[in-house]
Amino acid sequence: MPFITAHKIHNGREWMPEYTVLEVTETGTILSIINGPHPEAIFYDGVLAPGFVNAHCHLELSHLKGVVPERTGLIPFLKTIPKHRNDFTEAQKSKARHDAYEELLLNGVVAVGDIANTTDTLDIRLRDELHFHTFIEAIGFNDDRAEKAFEYALQNFTAFAEQKVEVMRLRQAIAPHAPYSVSRSLFRKIDTHRPGSTITIHNQESRAEDRFFKKKEGPVTDLLQSLSIDYTKFKPSGKSSLQTYIDYISLGHALLFVHNTYTTRKDVKAAQKRFDEVTWCLCPNANLYIEGRLPDIYMLLEEGVGIAIGTDSLASNHQLCILSELYTIKQHYPDIDWEMLLRWGTLGSACALELQMQVGHISKGLAPGINQILMLDEPEMKPIVRRII
Numbered sequence: 052m053p054f055i056t057a058h059k060i061h062n063g064r065e066w067m068p069e070y071t072v073l074e075v076t077e078t079g080t081i082l083s084i085i086n087g088p089h090p091e092a093i094f095y096d097g098v099l100a101p102g103f104v105n106a107h108c109h110l111e112l113s114h115l116k117g118v119v120p121e122r123t124g125l126i127p128f129l130k131t132i133p134k135h136r137n138d139f140t141e142a143q144k145s146k147a148r149h150d151a152y153e154e155l156l157l158n159g160v161v162a163v164g165d166i167a168n169t170t171d172t173l174d175i176r177l178r179d180e181l182h183f184h185t186f187i188e189a190i191g192f193n194d195d196r197a198e199k200a201f202e203y204a205l206q207n208f209t210a211f212a213e214q215k216v217e218v219m220r221l222r223q224a225i226a227p228h229a230p231y232s233v234s235r236s237l238f239r240k241i242d243t244h245r246p247g248s249t250i251t252i253h254n255q256e257s258r259a260e261d262r263f264f265k266k267k268e269g270p271v272t273d274l275l276q277s278l279s280i281d282y283t284k285f286k287p288s289g290k291s292s293l294q295t296y297i298d299y300i301s302l303g304h305a306l307l308f309v310h311n312t313y314t315t316r317k318d319v320k321a322a323q324k325r326f327d328e329v330t331w332c333l334c335p336n337a338n339l340y341i342e343g344r345l346p347d348i349y350m351l352l353e354e355g356v357g358i359a360i361g362t363d364s365l366a367s368n369h370q371l372c373i374l375s376e377l378y379t380i381k382q383h384y385p386d387i388d389w390e391m392l393l394r395w396g397t398l399g400s401a402c403a404l405e406l407q408m409q410v411g412h413i414s415k416g417l418a419p420g421i422n423q424i425l426m427l428d429e430p431e432m433k434p435i436v437r438r439i440i
């Protein structure tokens with residue numbers, strides 16, 4: 052299919068001029084972008100756009116689809132997950148991971164920022180049809196155990212780093228799980244592991260998180276107790292979680308804050324002031340699944356910040372589909388236009404994973420994957436996506 056066009060083409064940033072035609076090789080590399088009609092162009096209904104990028108996923112939790120009830124709140128959700136640790140065989144988990152991988156491909160996703168607490172996802176990375184940025188999570192709230200917690204993350208990191216199938220498609224970094232599950236010493240170790248790397252963190256996903264940092268009280272203390280984590284040495288800062296832990300991270304890092312369900316304007320300003328590269332990742336369907344609430348997206352827009360989109364895991368979502376995430380935002384924030392939403396799900400997410408040299412936009416020489424999206428402008432209909440290249 053050498054020449055393709057559509058009613059509208061989005062290049063990852065914005066709508067392209069009417070009558071734009073793309074010359075594409077069989078393997079998806081964009082050879083040229085032509086202004087004006089072309090007699091040989093194949094015409095697609097609806098919209099063409101670059102492949103979606105999922106900036107936050109947990110493929111290793113795919114077997115937990117439908118296991119945790121909806122709208123329990125984050126703390127009960129987190130208490131439930133470990134209870135199902137032994138409910139599934141390795142074969143069941145493997146099948147669920149591979150099915151989830153297929154689902155990403157089917158929904159037009161070309162790259163994923165994937166959280167790993169184990170090395171379970173080594174197998175699907177080898178399939179080599181998606182760009183992977185695996186964030187190996189470090190967890191440990193007891194300062195005395197920081198060394199041990201980091202050792203475990205480092206072991207996993209090494210296993211991922213040793214996969215040298217196609218270097219450009221596989222990347223990995225160590226990341227802190229969440230403010231309430233990573234001690235100051237562990238933050239420091241993560242910080243110095245790879246200076247300048249992208250650090251991602253589950254941020255302000257529940258109201259309880261800030262309450263814990265401000266006053267050392269509330270449901271987070273119950274969670275830590277239920278997990279037998281000793282937090283006696285923790286001193287509340289009197290500030291929000293974000294305004295506390297950003298001081299533990301050096302200036303050279305790029306930051307990818309995930310969820311941000313309870314993030315305030317003051318938090319956003321503090322992070323944007325401290326770091327040069329900051330992206331705010333939204334996972335709206337997971338937020339609705341767990342907490343029944345969405346972040347203040349209009350506030351993020353007013354602050355003019357970078358936005359990415361993730362699905363979170365199948366433990367807290369019914370599907371792994373970036374277009375479904377964008378549709379949910381559109382339903383709750385109808386003033387946000389599709390031009391901007393598609394940017395968040397493509398280039399915005401690619402930049403957050405430092406993959407903008409590979410995917411996220413339609414540019415000459417790039418092979419970003421091309422999706423056809425139908426029913427985007429029909430308010431009552433849920434749009435659908437189909438990967439065409």
Ligand SMILES: [Zn+2]
Binds near residue numbers: 107166363
């Ligand atoms: Zn997550």
